[in-house]
Amino acid sequence: MKDYRRLFKFARPYYRALVLSGIFMGVVTLLDVFRLSAIVPVIDRIFTNKPIVFTSGKFPGFIENLLNKLNSLPPLSVLYLILIVMPLALVVRGIFEFLQSYIMSDVGQKVIRDVRDLVYEKIQSLSLDYFTNKRSGELISRITNDVKLIENAVSYGLTDLVYQSFQVISFAVMAFVINWRFALISIIVLPMVAVPMVVVGKILRKLSKQSQEKMADINSLLVETFMGIRIVKAFCMEVNEISKFKTQNQSYYKIAMKSIKRMLILGIVTELIGVGAALFIVYYGGRQVLDGSLSFGIFALFMAALLSLIRPFKKLSQVNSIIQQATAAVNRIYEVLDTQPSVKESPDALILPDIKKSVVFNNVSFSYGDRIILKDINIEVKLGTTLAVVGPSGVGKSTFVDLIPRFYDPTAGEVIIDGQNIKNVTLSSLRKQIGIVTQETILFNDTVRGNISYGNKGVSAARIEEVARKAYAHDFIQKLPKGYDTVIGDRGVKLSGGEKQRIAIARALLKDPPILILDEATSQLDSDSERLVQQAIEELIVGRTVFIVAHRLSTVKSASQIIILDQGRIAEKGTHQELLNKNGLYKKFYSIQELTGQK
Numbered sequence: 001m002k003d004y005r006r007l008f009k010f011a012r013p014y015y016r017a018l019v020l021s022g023i024f025m026g027v028v029t030l031l032d033v034f035r036l037s038a039i040v041p042v043i044d045r046i047f048t049n050k051p052i053v054f055t056s057g058k059f060p061g062f063i064e065n066l067l068n069k070l071n072s073l074p075p076l077s078v079l080y081l082i083l084i085v086m087p088l089a090l091v092v093r094g095i096f097e098f099l100q101s102y103i104m105s106d107v108g109q110k111v112i113r114d115v116r117d118l119v120y121e122k123i124q125s126l127s128l129d130y131f132t133n134k135r136s137g138e139l140i141s142r143i144t145n146d147v148k149l150i151e152n153a154v155s156y157g158l159t160d161l162v163y164q165s166f167q168v169i170s171f172a173v174m175a176f177v178i179n180w181r182f183a184l185i186s187i188i189v190l191p192m193v194a195v196p197m198v199v200v201g202k203i204l205r206k207l208s209k210q211s212q213e214k215m216a217d218i219n220s221l222l223v224e225t226f227m228g229i230r231i232v233k234a235f236c237m238e239v240n241e242i243s244k245f246k247t248q249n250q251s252y253y254k255i256a257m258k259s260i261k262r263m264l265i266l267g268i269v270t271e272l273i274g275v276g277a278a279l280f281i282v283y284y285g286g287r288q289v290l291d292g293s294l295s296f297g298i299f300a301l302f303m304a305a306l307l308s309l310i311r312p313f314k315k316l317s318q319v320n321s322i323i324q325q326a327t328a329a330v331n332r333i334y335e336v337l338d339t340q341p342s343v344k345e346s347p348d349a350l351i352l353p354d355i356k357k358s359v360v361f362n363n364v365s366f367s368y369g370d371r372i373i374l375k376d377i378n379i380e381v382k383l384g385t386t387l388a389v390v391g392p393s394g395v396g397k398s399t400f401v402d403l404i405p406r407f408y409d410p411t412a413g414e415v416i417i418d419g420q421n422i423k424n425v426t427l428s429s430l431r432k433q434i435g436i437v438t439q440e441t442i443l444f445n446d447t448v449r450g451n452i453s454y455g456n457k458g459v460s461a462a463r464i465e466e467v468a469r470k471a472y473a474h475d476f477i478q479k480l481p482k483g484y485d486t487v488i489g490d491r492g493v494k495l496s497g498g499e500k501q502r503i504a505i506a507r508a509l510l511k512d513p514p515i516l517i518l519d520e521a522t523s524q525l526d527s528d529s530e531r532l533v534q535q536a537i538e539e540l541i542v543g544r545t546v547f548i549v550a551h552r553l554s555t556v557k558s559a560s561q562i563i564i565l566d567q568g569r570i571a572e573k574g575t576h577q578e579l580l581n582k583n584g585l586y587k588k589f590y591s592i593q594e595l596t597g598q599k
Helices: 002-009 012-037 039-047 061-072 075-125 128-133 136-178 180-187 189-227 229-234 238-290 296-337 397-402 427-431 448-452 461-470 474-478 497-511 527-541 576-582 585-596
Strands: 358-368 371-382 386-390 412-417 434-438 515-519 545-549 561-566 569-574
Touching (some): 002 136, 002 296, 012 136, 012 296, 039 075, 075 136, 075 296, 189 238, 189 296, 238 296, 371 397, 371 545, 371 561, 386 397, 434 527, 448 497, 461 474, 561 576, 561 585, 569 576, 569 585
Parallel strands (some): 386 545, 386 561, 434 515
Antiparallel strands (some): 358 371, 358 412
């Protein structure tokens, strides 16, 4: 029951529209009953010219008056009446059916919009560690495939749940009014229908969860393959990737067909049970028609009401299937919505003033689970100075600088800026004062202008061109088909590595932050590109507090101080020359790079 409440909680803001739609469904159902009731006067008064005879006893006054009126009219008058009233009833029914369908579709689309907004907003609020444990394709599947199942449940499932329930109640009441003995027989059918619905529903929920997980696998494979398409082609792995995709796709197909098979079987079983009950009624009621105690029109009406119950029951079994699938999707969506970010902003967080003094790491340690990355880090970086962080791969260099913008929080110790623990300041006021240029340049499928001005809306074209010149990017931008208005493709695929990096540097220059983090910013560039990017970096670091993560030691010679990380600790600290004189790890790394030409 909790899962159902969670599902329809998304539709709660639109309860007025749902109530109005329910009223319209009620009108449609009453008109369906009225349309079906026309069987009686058509058969008894028009075709057989016999009075309408009930065996159930007394009816409400207005019904008895109507029956007496119909029995008193000549058959031709009843025919004219039917020819006038029925088309009008059908037109009115069509109007109300359109209104209720439109309203429910509108609610469904609003719900899917709201849920996608909620999930995307939640994902954006989560910390970086969440993304390290989740695949991109899986998150995409939550926003697309899972949310679509909720739309089905709200737009179609909820509509049919209400409408078909109205139909069942209306036709069941009609059946009792016509002949309560016949109606009691039909009630026996209900448990026979409900049991398979419950059993199959549980199976469908399990299968739906499996299909959603499999779709997440497919999405992850697609994202991974498309992002790495150059490697796929370079290693001639197209056939292998196609085979992997076909395997995943076939698995999804098998799960989907299992669900479809069970839904179809449930519908057929429901229909067979209903037909079996109807055949029994045909035998029992037919005998009363033959001995004259029941008119043929009334018997036909009862049979029509009973047969009309079959379709709603069948639809309700399908609704159950849709809701079970949606419930599985809701659980997956709430896994995201219930996740709490590991990096949280304090409720009474302060605005961090402009940085004027220093950044201090005070006894900072950091772990991924049981794996210790950093241990007892103590270092002060004063305003306007440069700290270079070097060491072997996997030693925690990137993690060290990721602690400054609070992408992660230390597991022990504190990071202090101008005497303020950064946990006590707002994330926006902290991150607005930090610029980042990373080894993997992140650009968006937007214009060059849009990428440079990312996070700085409303900046002038002149200012964008100014920072582009300082980043040594203006010349190549001018050669692009539309200059600054050229769309650079997904992840900047239309640009070279050096060009992408200079766009990223221009973006950081435009932000003009007092703290700058350069994380292996030139490690993947050729010598010509590195030279241009290095010149751009020299423009960028002027007057800032700079943290440089570097593999090539030649890029950190001029740093104010250099630290060597080894096994999560600061093994050495000093200037380039001081560290060379110590004859320690730094001298060892430097000598190796001299010999291999990596310097």
